[in-house]
Amino acid sequence: MKPFTQVRSRVAPLLADNIDTDQIIPARFLKVTESQGLGTHLFEDLRKSPDGSPKPDFFMNSPVYAGAAILLAGRNFGCGSSREHAPWALAGWGIRVVLASSFADIFRANAMKNGLLPVILGEETLATLWQSLTPEAVVTVDLARQIVTWPGGSAQFAIDPFSKTCLLEGVDQLSYIMKFEREIALYEARGAQERLP
Amino acid sequence: MRPRTLLEKIWDGHVVAGEDNAPSILYIDLHLVHEVTSPQAFGGLRRRGLRVRRPESTFATIDHSIPTLRGVVADPLAAKQIETLETNTREFGIRLFGRDHAQRGIVHVIGPELGFTHPGMTIVCGDSHTSTHGAFGALAFGIGTSEVEHVLATQCLLQERPESFEVRFEGSLASGVTAKDVVLALLARIGFDGGTGYVFEYTGTLMRSLGMEERMTICNMSIEGGARAGMVAPDDVTFQYLAGRPGVPADFDASVKRWSTLRTDEGAVYDRSIVLDVTRLAPMVTFGTNPGMGIPVDGIVPDPASLPDAAQRVSLQNALRYMNLTPGRRLAGHPVDVVFIGSCTNSRISDLRQAASLFRGRAVAPNVRTLIVPGSETVKRQAEAEGLDGVFRAAGAEWREPGCSMCIAMNGDEASPGQYVVSTSNRNFEGRQGKGSRTFLASPLTAAAAAITGSITDVRTMV
Numbered sequence: 259m260k261p262f263t264q265v266r267s268r269v270a271p272l273l274a275d276n277i278d279t280d281q282i283i284p285a286r287f288l289k290v291t292e293s294q295g296l297g298t299h300l301f302e303d304l305r306k307s308p309d310g311s312p313k314p315d316f317f318m319n320s321p322v323y324a325g326a327a328i329l330l331a332g333r334n335f336g337c338g339s340s341r342e343h344a345p346w347a348l349a350g351w352g353i354r355v356v357l358a359s360s361f362a363d364i365f366r367a368n369a370m371k372n373g374l375l376p377v378i379l380g381e382e383t384l385a386t387l388w389q390s391l392t393p394e395a396v397v398t399v400d401l402a403r404q405i406v407t408w409p410g411g412s413a414q415f416a417i418d419p420f421s422k423t424c425l426l427e428g429v430d431q432l433s434y435i436m437k438f439e440r441e442i443a444l445y446e447a448r449g450a451q452e453r454l455p
Numbered sequence: 456m457r458p459r460t461l462l463e464k465i466w467d468g469h470v471v472a473g474e475d476n477a478p479s480i481l482y483i484d485l486h487l488v489h490e491v492t493s494p495q496a497f498g499g500l501r502r503r504g505l506r507v508r509r510p511e512s513t514f515a516t517i518d519h520s521i522p523t524l525r526g527v528v529a530d531p532l533a534a535k536q537i538e539t540l541e542t543n544t545r546e547f548g549i550r551l552f553g554r555d556h557a558q559r560g561i562v563h564v565i566g567p568e569l570g571f572t573h574p575g576m577t578i579v580c581g582d583s584h585t586s587t588h589g590a591f592g593a594l595a596f597g598i599g600t601s602e603v604e605h606v607l608a609t610q611c612l613l614q615e616r617p618e619s620f621e622v623r624f625e626g627s628l629a630s631g632v633t634a635k636d637v638v639l640a641l642l643a644r645i646g647f648d649g650g651t652g653y654v655f656e657y658t659g660t661l662m663r664s665l666g667m668e669e670r671m672t673i674c675n676m677s678i679e680g681g682a683r684a685g686m687v688a689p690d691d692v693t694f695q696y697l698a699g700r701p702g703v704p705a706d707f708d709a710s711v712k713r714w715s716t717l718r719t720d721e722g723a724v725y726d727r728s729i730v731l732d733v734t735r736l737a738p739m740v741t742f743g744t745n746p747g748m749g750i751p752v753d754g755i756v757p758d759p760a761s762l763p764d765a766a767q768r769v770s771l772q773n774a775l776r777y778m779n780l781t782p783g784r785r786l787a788g789h790p791v792d793v794v795f796i797g798s799c800t801n802s803r804i805s806d807l808r809q810a811a812s813l814f815r816g817r818a819v820a821p822n823v824r825t826l827i828v829p830g831s832e833t834v835k836r837q838a839e840a841e842g843l844d845g846v847f848r849a850a851g852a853e854w855r856e857p858g859c860s861m862c863i864a865m866n867g868d869e870a871s872p873g874q875y876v877v878s879t880s881n882r883n884f885e886g887r888q889g890k891g892s893r894t895f896l897a898s899p900l901t902a903a904a905a906a907i908t909g910s911i912t913d914v915r916t917m918v
Contacts, residue, residue, distance in 0.1 A: 274769070274770070274773070275766050275767075275769075275770050276647055276648075276745055276770060278745070278882075278884045280882070280884040280885070280886060280887050281884065281885060281886075284886055284890070285863045285864060285865045285887070286864070286865055286890075288491050288519075288520075288865060289491075289520055289530070289532035289533050289535075289536050289865060290494075290532070290536075291494035291495070291498070291535060291536060291539045292494075292495065292498070293495045293600070303885065303886050303890060308872055308890075308891055332766060333648065333766065334647060334648040334651070334681070337647060337648060337681065337745070338583065338882065338884060339582075339583045339597075340492065340581055340582055340583040340585075340597035340598060340599055341491075341492065341599070342492070342495075342581075342599035342600040342601060345599075360648060360651065362648070362651065362681060363617075363651060363652060363681070363683050364583060364597055364598070364599060364683060367598075367599060367602070368599035368600075368601065368602075371599065371601040371602075372601075381766070418476075418615070419476045419477075420476060420477040420478060431601070431605065431613055432499075432503075432601075432604060432605050432608060432609070434613070435480060435605055435608075435609045435611050435612075435613060436608070436609060438471060438472045438480050438609075438611070439609075441471050441472040441480065442471055442472075442480070442482070442609060442610065442611055445471045445482055446482075446610075453468050453469070453482075
């Protein structure tokens with residue numbers, strides 16, 4: 259995994275609660291065997307009208323947000339299915355950070371394995387941040403210092419130390435687990451009787 | 456030893472190792488695999504030159520992208536995904552309940568059916584409805600594809616311990632009210648993210664009185680409250696269900712003795728608790744675009760203006776606009792176009808028996824398309840042995856081959872834009888059952904009633 263240190267970018271708005279994984283990447287695009295290429299279908303049904311024409315008010319259809327790497331959403335972002343296709347699609351389009359007031363558990367875990375940083379900020383902080391931004395304003399997300407900085411303000415965010423290190427150093431979690439080979443083998447050698455309480 | 460919850464007991468029993476300031480290395484007893492979320496994980500193993508550590512603790516099936524009509528898989532993308540799973544399971548030595556297997560079915564239906572799901576296990580699958588298996592007193596949860604690769608390679612996961620949330624259901628259910636209504640009522644009460652960070656433990660007099668299939672329906676939808684897992688302490692109902700199934704341990708009686716200790720100790724403290732009395736519960740139907748937006752079938756569509764919170768108001772307005780529903784109106788009587796009875800929530804034999812009890816001697820309303828999709832080949836055979844397929848066909852419903860079908864609408868079974876579907880599945884997200892489709896989640900009884908009358912109906916008037 260590519261290390262994550264700092265992102266400086268415009269902030270693309272998706273100001274809604276409960277953006278579920280079916281909105282992020284509809285199930286009909288899951289019939290793939292690779293993780294690449296899903297960015298082209300990111301938010302497919304949110305960004306297009308029923309007739310297939312682009313919705314002018316959706317951020318992905320505005321040249322202002324071309325190349326934006328920070329997404330601002332509401333509460334419970336990424337709820338629903340366990341599909342890792344959701345962070346793959348976000349990262350595939352170029353999103354590196356999602357700012358939200360809360361995330362669904364599985365999405366959050368999946369995102370961090372793909373160098374996509376979920377940042378939890380309070381609802382009021384998110385509102386202040388959004389109101390103070392012009393579309394061209396550049397926001398900085400600094401993981402080492404755990405701070406989001408925007409023109410006229412900043413806010414600290416929390417992240418557990420393990421996830422932080424994994425992202426900063428690009429730690430491969432499978433390699434990390436494999437360091438415990440001896441402990442895993444010892445555990446497996448115990449019978450079912452000893453494994454249960 | 457200090458009193459512990461069921462969750463703590465299973466968790467403690469599976470922690471292999473852990474460093475300070477890092478998640479635990481948690482051992483996984485059973486890994487279920489399907490065609491949609493596994494190809495990239497097997498690809499990762501191949502790139503690293505790794506093998507599957509415990510092929511005997513892993514099994515695979517095909518359910519999400521498989522058509523429910525017999526014949527070749529016409530969609531080339533679906534066909535490739537299915538062939539990829541066939542190749543991967545062959546190459547890595549994993550047992551596959553493949554397309555022609557007599558026990559194939561939805562992964563969360565066949566796991567318990569084959570007796571692979573045991574109390575006290577840790578169970579994972581690249582599917583959020585893995586929570587279903589918690590009905591047996593297992594810690595079962597959905598994972599992403601990177602984690603599928605971790606488990607294939609090491610039989611372990613890096614996990615932070617979740618907190619415990621007791622959901623106590625007291626009382627008994629009125630006629631026409633089912634386990635599905637109970638879980639929809641819970642979600643309406645705590646909201647779509649009320650369980651984030653928690654594992655539910657369902658307790659109370661109601662849970663003890665429910666059969667395993669009903670317990671599975673409730674645990675299945677734990678994730679719709681944000682909880683990755685839901686569990687029920689095992690009891691005689693659990694052990695009787697498991698007895699004689701092919702996957703149970705050879706020392707079954709000794710296992711039952713061991714499993715009997717899997718209950719929350721007297722004096723153990725949950726991180727959160729809630730009590731719901733189900734005695735007066737009515738059949739539930741969702742009106743919105745997440746499973747927490749449910750009301751009693753005789754209730755009225757809520758008015759966004761009545762909500763104090765601006766964000767909630769916007770969410771509700773958006774949901775009602777998508778559903779094209781008017782605040783203040785009754786849901787009952789709303790016309791429906793499609794009825795879907797199936798999914799890992801409600802496609803087991805007891806669900807089909809309930810639906811058939813309503814269809815017997817009645818007909819599907821004109822202009823309603825009704826799709827009935829059994830959860831597995833085994834469920835299908837059982838239903839046919841009981842003549843349920845004949846009841847459905849005589850009523851004018853379609854009787855299909857097992858699979859996820861219109862719950863996720865990636866196999867060709869879908870509703871058209873703007874159509875209203877009464878569905879026994881678990882998610883009513885925008886476009887979930889086909890682009891532009893509108894979903895009302897409900898029980899198999901309520902779904903069957905809607906199929907017959909052509910509109911949302913209080914099934915208590917028909918049973």
